[in-house]
Amino acid sequence: MRRKYGHDIFSTVIELTMFLYILTLYFFGQISELVVIPNSFALILIVSILFEVLLKGGTIRINKVLTSFALFVIISLLSFFYALDQTVAFVKSRTLILVFTLMLSLAAYVASLERVKRLMNYYIWSGFFLSIYILRSAVISLLNNSYFSRFGGELGNENAIGISIGLAAVFTFYFIYAERKLAYILPLTVMIPSALLTGSRKVVILFLFNFTLIPSLYYIRFQKIKLRSVLKFIGLSLLIVFLLYYAIFNIPVFYQSIGKRVQALFVFSTGGYVKDYSLVERRYMMDSGLRFFSEKPLVGHGIDNFRALFISVPGGKDTYAHNNFIELLVDVGILGFIFFYLTHFFALQHLSALSKRGSKSVAVMSYVMSSIIISYVILSIAQVYYYDKHFSILLAISSSLCSSEKRK
Template sequence: MISYSRGKLTFDRKHGAVDLITDVSLVILFCAVNAFGATGKGQDYLYYIGSFLFIGMTALKALFWNQGVFRLRLTYHAIWYGSFILLGIASSMWASNFAAVFVPMSRMVQILILSICISYYLEKEEDFDRLLNILLLSFLVMTGYILLRTPPEEWFSGFIGKTTTHFNTNSIGLSASIGTIIAFYQAYVRGRKWYFLALIPPLALVVMTSSRKSLFMALAGMALIALLNTRSKNYFLRLLVSLGIVAAVGYAVIKIPALYRAIGVRLVSMYDYLMNNDYSADSSVSKRMSLIQMAKLFFYDHPFRGIGLNNFAARYSKTVANVGYAHNNFWEIAADLGIIGMAAYYWFYAYLIIRHFKQIFTGNKLSILFFSYVLILLFTEYGLVSYYDRLQQLMLAVSFSALFVSYDAEGNVPASENVQQDDDYGAADYAGGLREER
């Protein structure tokens, strides 16, 4: 497998055929999730091919790389998301619309299985580097695919990519913002300067989508990474330059006419709505606020256990056409599953944020990236429903696995620390049906 490490492009001859097929399956999977997967139900063949290959290769390695004994890795992440799925299924007992509970269930189970496979894939530092490169490649493929399929005169017309990929433009923008953050991390924290070039296409696509939450995630992510990279040389100078670049991007979307038409006008209208109570300024924000208010009312009526998973969408769509979600992860979960659901879902975010924040100061450079991602995702979820979003949930699985690779001051993995971290990797491994404590 070709990899880039410490300024050198190398070919790993120990990376065998099964490993190579696994990597290719991940490329297919993430390209499908980001660019090619929004087809008719049952027709997203690339996603199925990538998923089946990845799951199959993971099972093959888990079985034959351990003397024929299959080990099921049951991590805290798997327990968290699996428990949330079970809570959702249990909510069918009190849900007014029984069938609605099971609408997102197939996707959530797929996410759980893929997340478990990711925990097998990510064992060493180079595995994370490889996966970050695969993710970035998928975002670059998405950007290139959208730009090539869209006439140049429409690039800054706003809401680019929807007709090309059939994804919501906010989903496209959020994918591109994650690509921007990963490229910035590789260039700024890991010192791989050419990644600054890889940052430009996804950041440009973020602006072209007119997605405000995506621009916030991209700019806030870069700023937070620069702020947390305290071990870098000339820290304050680098921080000022980085924050200046972020500010310059924000200034450009307001002052450059093409960028203003694409997204600047939406930022200004949102400001007028929030600061001046101008309800005519932004119909999009006004609609989202009304949806959030309705979710609050459902929660106030059923605060303890909610009205049943996915039942907010089922109930609200009876009175308002084409409404599928509350545009707010907090209030959608609160309306559907009440206080129990909120606690069952968000304890894991708190766990990731606290653990990554602590590891930043022990030299885990990956924690700079994933602390920034999880914290900003938490803020972004005020305008986003993510509990069944494939990309965001798989990123949370990667964020969890990143807790168990330690870096010294130069970004190397000390063997002793890596073994110590592995003791806390998850709840347990199951081998041959017997519980083996780690």
């Protein structure tokens, strides 16, 4: 009885700490002065999980995803010794060690479908609370006739804020499709507009991709292919696209936040002239990055050292590449690039196998995880996420779920 009571205490501490970690990561993870708050909860979470594992006499299982990420971290750490700017390389190496330790801990703890579902709920609640905050800011701005092109900037990078909300929104699809809990439509309808108000073009792509792929996989696997079902699905998909299009380009507050930016992206992609300097700058970063990569293609210039090179070129500044492919190739070369993206390959490989042999709940969970991982790969051309804690958690729980189901 005492042993079971001890387990219950540790489980309660872990679950509470996990929720507080994700919640503070949403609100403070992008603020350099306050990032110590989620990092502190991360350390408490890691220690609590290790105690729980020791209490049960369990072991931490290393799978292909974790092994690949460990090799990527080792390459990144070694790059410190030849980095142009060893200070930033040291800081990023420290972050990667924390991320990998967190991945190991979560992979050991979140080893069942029920625990994964609880973790997804923590994400949904955190995304919902952050969405309420952003919607509140938008309403106050409208009432005061104040002009803001994007919302959420006071919490850090608007793109990162938007993607984190988008991630929580996509998680609701599991509960809507697998468990038929229509109550999750409410937080979904709150998170979609708030994510758009951040002005992140990547969120639009994230929504369109996941809101199409996940239902497609679900219908192919669990619904009989009839003309009526196909037409229903096509109609629903077109409705989602139309509603997003209408909101972005016809509702003033959304047009100011995201519509203009999407419009500029389309014009820029077709070779037209745009006033959006960020698009021109990112193209310049990519061209510069390819040149930096050609100088040291195998091992790169050192982790997080794209900024040390870009600041020295005409018109350059101290910043990251805004492109995960370019950032990794410049920082850790082909070797680091391969091992990082091997984590994606192994995770998708295991999730695909799991979706075919698992229950309906496990299959839908696999579709949700796979869809998000693929969308991150697509968005690699527009964001840097190799050290992103949200994505690292996703990889950890995906690999853990696959391992636990395989042992059954």
